[in-house]
Amino acid sequence: MSEYELRLKEFSKLSKEGIIEKFRALIPFTLDASQNDFLDAVLMQSMKAPRSDWFSDILLCYSVSNAMISLMDKITDENPDLFLPRGEDSNEPITVRVFEDGDQQFLMKSEVFNTKSESEESFTLSAITMEKLLTNHESEIHNIEFIRYPITRANHRASPIQAPSGSFYVLAIDFFFDFLRGFIHGQRIFQKITPTDTPYFLKINLTLAADIDRIMSFPSKDVRDIQEDGFTIEDVKNELANLGLKWRFPEIQNYAEAVYSEVDKRKKGSVLRTCDLFDAVEHCQLNCILKIDDSLKKFVHSQKGCHRVYGFKCEDCAAEKSKKREEKLSILEKELNELKMSHQKTLEEVQELQQKNLRLSVRNETNEVKLKQLTEKLAQSKLSIDEGRYSTPCTSSASPLKIQCLICEKSIESGEDQIIRCPLCKRRSHSKCAINWLKEHQQCPACNGELPKY
Ligand SMILES: [Zn+2]
Ligand SMILES: [Zn+2]
Ligand SMILES: [Zn+2]
Ligand SMILES: [Zn+2]
Structure with missing residues (x-):
């Protein structure tokens, strides 16, 4: 049996009151007295004629309503964050308006603290400035998203603002x-x-x-x-x-x-x-x-x-302004003093650095002189090596320096033999060996580098 046939069977056994109860059960929340009366009246009105006149219409109406409501349920169940009210432990941030008027920023207290303490129809709604909120209620405002809401006026008249209760408000001053x-x-x-x-009379009603x-x-x-x-x-x-x-x-x-x-x-x-x-x-x-x-x-x-x-x-405004100006001035003065002090410190540091630098450059000069002397000494000692004078005055070691001729492989006696050095690999050979070698070769026997002609 299809769903429709089942329902047809069920409804045909129901009284008018029973049918109304079926409709009432469709509604996902409890109706108040006047809503109940309304539902009763509407349905009773539709069921005035003989049963055969309205039965199929009522059944159709119920079926369509039932389908619609279950569809809506499905949608809301699948998207709870779009439809369900924000729960106590929800992580969804609440959105709170920050009203802006000139340089002032303030919020509706009931909105920011999410309270209904101010009665739905209260004549006034208190506000809190953004500054006070941030300094005094820092711990209470986690998970809040602030959105800017400039107070607007057209032709001197303020645009009404809707409170969470649904009522409209304007600023008291407006x-x-x-x-x-x-x-x-x-x-x-x-x-x-x-x-x-003279005094005059007014007609009264x-x-x-x-x-x-x-x-x-x-x-x-x-x-x-x-x-x-x-x-x-x-x-x-x-x-x-x-x-x-x-x-x-x-x-x-x-x-x-x-x-x-x-x-x-x-x-x-x-x-x-x-x-x-x-x-x-x-x-x-x-x-x-x-x-x-x-x-x-x-x-x-x-x-x-x-x-x-x-x-x-306004004298009060003027007083506040000058007070604010004084405060600002004293803050500026303080900052200036701090700047001066840090400037002084920097100056001292720079002086110290300059002195250090001076000392360093003096030392540097001395070092350079020393370096120059050393280089000269080195050059001299090189020169003496190149000329083959192996006096080795500083190393009085037991084993005298032995160097082989690159060509004849016999040792080169220091101070006695004339030698030639390859300009590239700096290896040595007897002059006469080299001259003989060069008769048949142009290259150094060790490194194959081009040798000068003699
Ligand atoms: Zn004022
Ligand atoms: Zn030789
Ligand atoms: Zn060579
Ligand atoms: Zn070589």
Whole structure:
């Protein structure tokens, strides 16, 4: 019987509930209540008509599902590293994102320590800087692969980042600036709080809450479009006044110059455009807000956001910078001192070497003189040998030197016989023997070398 026939036989005996159980058993994990309800409802709906109407369809559906699921099982079983979650003792490295923002590098704590301690839906996610991670948690970060993840922003707005829980996050500082931007350009809150000589009333709705929407509907001016040739610092100041911001922020025009130069530096086109004027107006207001509220200023500073407010002068940043500069300076000074010392040492070594060299060359000269004398002596003694005077003054040995004539093989008596030496093998013969030999030969009898004519 084929598998299909077997199944047909089995299913024909099953009740609707029994069939649903067969489907439930296909699913490789336990369903929660709502998933169970869903499965029941779908299957019950399909089995509403008389049994003969749906039986073959249900059987086909089950068979196809069964085949698909066993196929998937096979694939996952054969490639466990692709599908199974990383086990405690797995050697697979975990991948952790290193977020980069300017010169900062930081990581999500829950990601790097692979913990779920921060609840899935927590409002904040804490981070740890790369520097702190490397200095304080060196032992905990084996088998981690770091990948760089630059924080990106489009039109001032940060791109959301997905946390391991699936929720999306942005940096707190980005949220803060985004929020204020809404106040400044959206609700235009600082343009709408208007002064009057006498107190005034606001209509409230039935919940007795002040009608924020109504305040929001107060008229407010738009940032004016600017000419094709850009705008000046004066234009920024005029625009701030035109928008009515001077009442809320009396000193706002003082920021125009610093903000303007920053906007001008960062402009995307060749001339300043209306969107740049929006930026200028926004950053003048940001400067004012941070000036008024110390806690906001502290927050922005702690989140490394100071440089993002154009023209903003943060005392804490300045202090940190000068501290860092001092530290760097002292490190440089130390290095310089070390360099100086090693330079001095090198100098001393060089001097010592030079002195040694001098001594050596003196000794060398003496040696050369000696060598010369020796060579001369040797030359003289050679000369005396060549001339056949075997005086051998230095060797008073008992056996006198005996040398045979190469041709007659009789001994050559030192000092008496005239001898000739072969210029090549230096062997000797009596002059008269050699002369006789040369009458018939041109070669040395020993080495066959060409002999000079006599
Ligand atoms: Zn700062
Ligand atoms: Zn001879
Ligand atoms: Zn010879
Ligand atoms: Zn020879």
